[in-house]
Amino acid sequence: MFNSIDSQEKIVLAKMAKLLTKYSNRVIKENGDGKSLLECSGLSSLVDEYNAFLTPYSFNGQWKNDNSTFNAGQAINEICYKISSNKKALSMFLNEFLSRIDKIDSEDICSFENYLEILGFKLDIKEKYDFYGTKYEFSLSNYIDGVNERQKDVSYLLNMINEKNNGLITYYEEAISTYGNAEYQGCISNCRVIFEKIFAALDTVNNDYAKGILISTKESVPVGSSTTPKMSSKGIFTYWLENKKGFNRYRLFVTMYSLMSALGSHGEEIPTKEDALLTLRVTEDILIWYFQQN
Template structure:
């Protein structure tokens, strides 16, 4: 199977090939994008596939090589990305593409009706002219056409996001948690495949579900990643994954807690003769367990809900929730990678 980032690059190329978000309406467009990002050499290498027209004196004709646009742009993306080793140049290139996107092209034709229903603006230009940047990006992320959503999710996988500022779209990065371990999904996947292949499959499935817009399935995958990963560190014969979490956690005094469940129940400090009002809080253990609870409530248990006056009141799981859970799960993977460097030495 292709690397996860390579799949995302292919999806970006597919969106660009559709010519819905970014219209290649002249032979100068991709020369401009590539030159602005310092990749003019790639333009000269692939120009015959990037230019929609050929010229014979004053006659403008359709360029049949333009039919290979997808293959060309996909190759360019892979060359610049260089398997995640060339992020700075890749960021410049994608940023140049995003700056070419006209806001009106990212919405379906009925966007006028949508914004009138939402906020009584009569047209798109009026909304963007009078609304804050936060309100604009909210509308973009909620109401943009499917192609733009695919582009956005693919960029998320590659640790980029899009925002709206000063009248246009801008590329922004997700922050890295660790200077030692990149949040690059392919590197995390590589580590999991080497050490925990079944968890690697679950991680790939989580990203694929996110890319496909399956929020509940993505979050359910995250829950299984958490429980599956920590299960590898529990004692022989132990039934619960949280014993593995307890053994990996670096919280003060956690190794002396006889029953891990007592931490969340609030009884782990029972019978300890504290001389001050301060007690052991076990913050790392509680944080990881709370993420497990979140992924349970919004994922596999999302259809379970309280009932009031005969009506079930379930949580509404969104793609924003899925991204939150996926990113936090990746943070746990990074934390475990760093933790095991000391754990294995003890």
């Protein structure tokens, strides 16, 4: 059986590189454009290796001919793969590339935004006007502070799911993939499934996710309390409404599961892109907490 599957981040980066390839001819139009792109990205060490692929023309005296070795798409894919482990280098390259595009096709904007967000970046778009009409300035910023630390946390989560709950990795990968494809309800539904299955497995009697959460958080009645709630969701939330304390992690986790059910499988509302990203990030954070605590 074939078991070696690329990480979801690597898959998303490959999709990102494919999108960049589509726009490579808009960025690399003349000889020297590829060299300038690399140098302005801080990647001058790669110029010699990729200059032939990034040079569109050759000259025979004064005659301008197509360069047979020109293949900007291949070069961009290889460069993205080569620098993928260095987030600063990747950020600088993507930012420089995007800054050289004056228009992104409307059908690609959402894909650019979603893939970049999964990688930890945000696409910034500014409109500008001149005699010839509307043009756009594209740039990149960190979607969250500490993007490198975030990637380490996500790598840790992937490793722990693979080690402890190998059968669930597909749901996490599907959550990321569906978000990248703007299928926001699908993203939320996959988050709910992996969330439910991990915590339900802790309740060996009834396979109840809520009881599993209580087992995981190890929370109990605060010291000095005069009342003891029934250890159920209703009992715990009633206790909190009366006392405004206790079971803090439990309430957060159960509420998040309720949100995922409402916006995902139950379809109470049509989730937005922001709803899906919130759900994905909070699911990651809760599961990272769970694996670190247990």
